[in-house]
Amino acid sequence: MRLKTKIHLFSTLLMLVILALTNTGIYFVYEKLAFDTEYHQVKMQSEDLIASLSRMTGQNPATVLRAYIPPNGAVRVLDSTGKVKVESQSVEGIESYHPEIGPVEKYSIGEFNKTPVMTLNMPIIWIDGEVVQLQMIQQLIDVKHSLRLLMLILMGVTVIAMIPITVSSVTLGRIVIQPIDNLIKTMTQSRQTGTYEKIDVPAEGKDEMAQMGHEFNDMMGQLESNFKKQEQFVSNASHELKTPLTVIESYARLLSRRGFDDLSVAEEAVGAILSESIRMKDMIMQMLQLARNQEQVAFNFVETDVHALIEKTLRPMRQAYTRDFILEGNGPTVVVTDPDKLRQLLFILLDNARKYSEREIKTVVSETKAHISIAVTDYGNGIPEEALPQLFDRFYRVHEDRNRKTGGTGLGLAIAKELAEGLGAELKIESVVGMGTTFRIIIPKRQILTDF
Ligand code: ADP
Numbered sequence: 129m130r131l132k133t134k135i136h137l138f139s140t141l142l143m144l145v146i147l148a149l150t151n152t153g154i155y156f157v158y159e160k161l162a163f164d165t166e167y168h169q170v171k172m173q174s175e176d177l178i179a180s181l182s183r184m185t186g187q188n189p190a191t192v193l194r195a196y197i198p199p200n201g202a203v204r205v206l207d208s209t210g211k212v213k214v215e216s217q218s219v220e221g222i223e224s225y226h227p228e229i230g231p232v233e234k235y236s237i238g239e240f241n242k243t244p245v246m247t248l249n250m251p252i253i254w255i256d257g258e259v260v261q262l263q264m265i266q267q268l269i270d271v272k273h274s275l276r277l278l279m280l281i282l283m284g285v286t287v288i289a290m291i292p293i294t295v296s297s298v299t300l301g302r303i304v305i306q307p308i309d310n311l312i313k314t315m316t317q318s319r320q321t322g323t324y325e326k327i328d329v330p331a332e333g334k335d336e337m338a339q340m341g342h343e344f345n346d347m348m349g350q351l352e353s354n355f356k357k358q359e360q361f362v363s364n365a366s367h368e369l370k371t372p373l374t375v376i377e378s379y380a381r382l383l384s385r386r387g388f389d390d391l392s393v394a395e396e397a398v399g400a401i402l403s404e405s406i407r408m409k410d411m412i413m414q415m416l417q418l419a420r421n422q423e424q425v426a427f428n429f430v431e432t433d434v435h436a437l438i439e440k441t442l443r444p445m446r447q448a449y450t451r452d453f454i455l456e457g458n459g460p461t462v463v464v465t466d467p468d469k470l471r472q473l474l475f476i477l478l479d480n481a482r483k484y485s486e487r488e489i490k491t492v493v494s495e496t497k498a499h500i501s502i503a504v505t506d507y508g509n510g511i512p513e514e515a516l517p518q519l520f521d522r523f524y525r526v527h528e529d530r531n532r533k534t535g536g537t538g539l540g541l542a543i544a545k546e547l548a549e550g551l552g553a554e555l556k557i558e559s560v561v562g563m564g565t566t567f568r569i570i571i572p573k574r575q576i577l578t579d580f
Pocket of ligand 1: 480481483484506508509510511519524525526527536537538539540541542565
């Protein structure tokens with residue numbers, strides 16, 4: 129069954145049940161009220177009769193009873209065995225109606241000739257001193273008519289009410305289903321055409337359906353941009369890997385042709401093959417790291433002394449390269465961060481500083497109320513201003529550096545950016561061509577604490 133039909137059926141059925149329950153309630157409340165009103169009248173009449181009977185002197189009690197017969201009923205006096213002593217009636221055949229002797233001082237309802245009949249029993253002392261029951265019987269013809277009329281009115285109301293109920297349930301079904309229908313159509317179209325289709329959502333719409341539409345469109349947008357990025361990455365990666373592979377291939381061919389005869393050619397070829405292989409290996413490792421970063425590696429935030437962490441990072445660099453790696457200022461400077469990821473980020477920035485400069489490299493930690501800043505400064509080539517916007521793109525290298533033998537891949541800063549994002553930190557660059565570059569990692573104290 130379609131969702132639209134289900135909503136329609138369910139809401140109609142629900143309204144019908146509510147209406148039926150309300151109408152039944154109204155019917156029974158009215159019936160009770162009507163019976164109570166009749167009861168008070170019959171009761172008053174019985175009390176008058178009892179008073180007259182007690183005042184009676186020498187008359188025939190049947191005469192007195194006759195004066196008090198209800199307009200549509202009977203009045204009887206029953207002895208203790210339930211046998212009729214005296215009876216007067218105003219309805220033909222009612223003498224055959226013998227209700228159960230119900231509770232004293234309260235009425236009971238039975239049926240005679242398809243009409244409800246009210247019976248009232250009251251104990252009295254009869255002229256012979258015996259305790260007898262006075263029984264007043266009253267046919268409720270008016271009540272029967274009123275109840276029938278009420279029933280007709282309520283049924284009419286139910287039938288008339290079904291019109292707006294049906295219309296509203298159909299409209300409700302349509303309101304709920306239309307956006308879902310649109311969604312299904314768009315998703316089918318996207319699947320069939322392999323495109324990232326979006327749905328039309330009123331910009332000012334604020335309800336859940338509009339929200340669902342906006343979320344869907346955002347998700348499609350994100351999927352499309354991820355797909356494009358992935359496509360771009362694959363094409364860039366294959367392009368970047370082609371260069372070292374071509375170099376390796378051409379040197380290997382050279383070697384196979386005549387390399388072993390000429391030692392200098394052989395040395396050059398093996399050297400080039402080795403350095404290109406290392407470059408390729410580095411590139412593949414970095415690509416793997418980027419792919420792993422995309423799988424949302426878990427960050428492990430702990431209280432960390434940034435000062436000590438930088439010192440620990442600089443030590444192996446000083447060992448590996450004959451260069452001055454200076455750390456300014458005294459620690460400890462504590463912040464909540466992931467020390468491993470921050471160290472990885474520092475390595476990238478320090479390694480770049482080393483690659484693109486000849487002099488010492490300075491690291492400065494500073495602290496404000498809200499932030500901790502780590503600045504890595506080199507006094508090298510600097511980065512031209514027009515290169516800054518693309519600097520964090522994958523495989524981007526400043527033009528001149530492409531031709532140098534620095535052995536870069538253009539992936540380092542892309543990884544650095546993702547690491548910084550994961551750490552909740554900001555990466556800033558200040559660079560002057562010919563003077564040098566400063567990369568600044570800004571870690572907000574509070575944001576990291578709340579993330580933590
Ligand atoms: P690479 O592996 O080429 O170093 P990166 O993504 O780390 O890749 O850097 C991208 C480019 O940014 C580099 O090729 C280089 O041109 C430029 N660059 C990065 N850091 C510096 C720096 N400290 N000084 C000058 N140029 C830099």
